Amino acid sequence: MIDVAANYRRVREQVAEAAQRCGRRPEEITIVCAAKTKGPELIRAAIAAGATDIGENYVQEAEEKRAQIPESVRWHLIGHLQQNKVKKALRVFTLIHSLDSVPLAHALQRRCAQLGLTARALIEVNLGREPTKSGIPEEQVEALLTALADLPAVHVEGFMVIPPPPAQAEESRPYFRALARLQARYQRFRTANIDLRELSMGMTDDYPIAIEEGATIVRIGRAIFGERG
Numbered sequence: 001m002i003d004v005a006a007n008y009r010r011v012r013e014q015v016a017e018a019a020q021r022c023g024r025r026p027e028e029i030t031i032v033c034a035a036k037t038k039g040p041e042l043i044r045a046a047i048a049a050g051a052t053d054i055g056e057n058y059v060q061e062a063e064e065k066r067a068q069i070p071e072s073v074r075w076h077l078i079g080h081l082q083q084n085k086v087k088k089a090l091r092v093f094t095l096i097h098s099l100d101s102v103p104l105a106h107a108l109q110r111r112c113a114q115l116g117l118t119a120r121a122l123i124e125v126n127l128g129r130e131p132t133k134s135g136i137p138e139e140q141v142e143a144l145l146t147a148l149a150d151l152p153a154v155h156v157e158g159f160m161v162i163p164p165p166p167a168q169a170e171e172s173r174p175y176f177r178a179l180a181r182l183q184a185r186y187q188r189f190r191t192a193n194i195d196l197r198e199l200s201m202g203m204t205d206d207y208p209i210a211i212e213e214g215a216t217i218v219r220i221g222r223a224i225f226g227e228r229g
Contacts, residue, residue: 002226004042005049008033011223012050018208029211032076034203034221036061040068042225047071055097055219059085062092078160078200078219080134083107087115096121097160097200097219100136102147105154112153119153122160122200125182127175130164141182145189158198158216159183165205172206176213183214 008031016026032055033046043054043065054069056062057079066075074094081089081098086107089096099105099121108119123144126135136144148156159182163175176199183196190196200217202210207218 002042004045004224007224007226008046008049008051011220014208015211015218018211022212024211028216030217032078032200032217032219033224034078034219035065035225036079036221038225040065043069044071046224047073051224055221059089059092063088066092076219086111090115090117090119094120095157097217098122098124098134099144099154099156100124100126100134102144105144105148105151108154109151117153118155120155120157122158122198123156124160124162125179127161127178128164133162135160135162138178138182141186145186145194148194149189149191152193154193156194156196158196158200160200160217162203163201163206169206169209172202173209173213176201176206176210176215180214 015029015031019026019029030053032053033051034055035043036057053074053076055076055078062075075092077089077093077096081096083104090111112119124135125138126133148154159179161175161179163172166172179199179201183199186196198216199214202215202218204220204223210218
């Protein structure tokens with residue numbers, strides 16, 4: 001039997017230790033509990049232990065779970081967003097981590113205008129250039145930011161990356177460091193709807209390294225919920 005509460009508390013302690021090692025405050029870092037394929041009872045156990053942020057990969061799965069979980073938590077879309085799911089996503093998620101194209105940005109703007117909503121999003125960057133992963137290539141980031149400056153309902157709050165699966169945690173460090181460099185490079189794009197303060201990076205295998213490199217959001221699945229079933 002998985003002890004989700006104990007696992008969550010352990011992750012929170014390890015996040016705090018990693019933050020303190022590099023002179024940061026633990027409260028600067030948000031732990032998103034990545035709950036793909038996990039049922040509402042396990043999510044409730046994490047919430048009871050103090051979790052405030054739940055991550056899901058699919059819009060429909062999150063919609064179904066949210067209907068069964070009355071607790072007030074923030075929901076994060078950490079998987080790819082298809083344009084035909086934008087309307088539902090805006091109603092379900094607090095933060096979308098996977099904005100990766102100008103057409104998707106325009107789709108978000110259109111739906112926000114229709115619904116009277118604001119979209120909060122991170123730009124996903126495919127720094128590993130993996131063809132099987134979503135995310136915008138690094139060289140297209142500036143063009144996307146330029147386009148977003150004209151889309152007032154889409155509020156861009158930072159960047160997200162999923163590095164290639166590491167054999168050892170240290171293998172992820174160059175990708176985390178590169179994302180932090182992107183954040184620094186594009187601070188000049190600060191506008192009414194662009195403020196690149198967040199770095200969503202680090203998962204079960206490498207989140208202490210991500211924190212050392214500036215992560216403000218870590219997405220933890222297996223260390224909290226166990227293996228995907």
